[in-house]
Amino acid sequence: MYSGKSVYWICKKKTMRTLKLVLVLMLTTFGIASAQQKQKSLATVKIATPTVQCESCKNRIEKYLSREEGVETSKVDVKKHVTTVKYWTDRTNVENIKTAIANCGYDADNVTANDESYQRLPLCCKKPEDGGGMPDKKH
Ligand SMILES: [Cu+2]
Numbered sequence: 001m002y003s004g005k006s007v008y009w010i011c012k013k014k015t016m017r018t019l020k021l022v023l024v025l026m027l028t029t030f031g032i033a034s035a036q037q038k039q040k041s042l043a044t045v046k047i048a049t050p051t052v053q054c055e056s057c058k059n060r061i062e063k064y065l066s067r068e069e070g071v072e073t074s075k076v077d078v079k080k081h082v083t084t085v086k087y088w089t090d091r092t093n094v095e096n097i098k099t100a101i102a103n104c105g106y107d108a109d110n111v112t113a114n115d116e117s118y119q120r121l122p123l124c125c126k127k128p129e130d131g132g133g134m135p136d137k138k139h
Contacts, residue, residue, distance in 0.1 A: 048109050
């Protein structure tokens with residue numbers, strides 16, 4: 001009954017339906033992937049670290065933060081007493097980072113330095129009232 005030509009058309013229709021389905025599936029997958037991408041984003045925070053005084057303080061904090069979960073990069077500005085941290089919002093938060101800096105022995109915004117860690121700092125890295133700091137106040 002069917003001529004060769006109509007069989008060909010039926011096959012083509014089925015193929016088109018399958019293609020459409022594949023296309024819809026692909027779009028859905030992309031949609032989910034981009035939604036997940038959105039949640040996993042880098043944020044930057046500037047934290048006041050007023051007790052930082054020298055390169056050694058800077059290296060200590062940056063080394064400590066490099067091992068901290070969710071922290072991508074950190075940069076301590078010794079002159080401005082500010083620590084800039086880039087972190088993954090799905091893995092950590094600002095409070096965790098401040099606590100990490102405090103555990104390292106330095107004040108971080110409203111979080112006070114962990115006393116034990118502070119006591120272990122070399123004298124030059126302690127606050128001036130504890131006999132630390134650089135005699136040359138240019139830093
Ligand atoms: Cu220091």
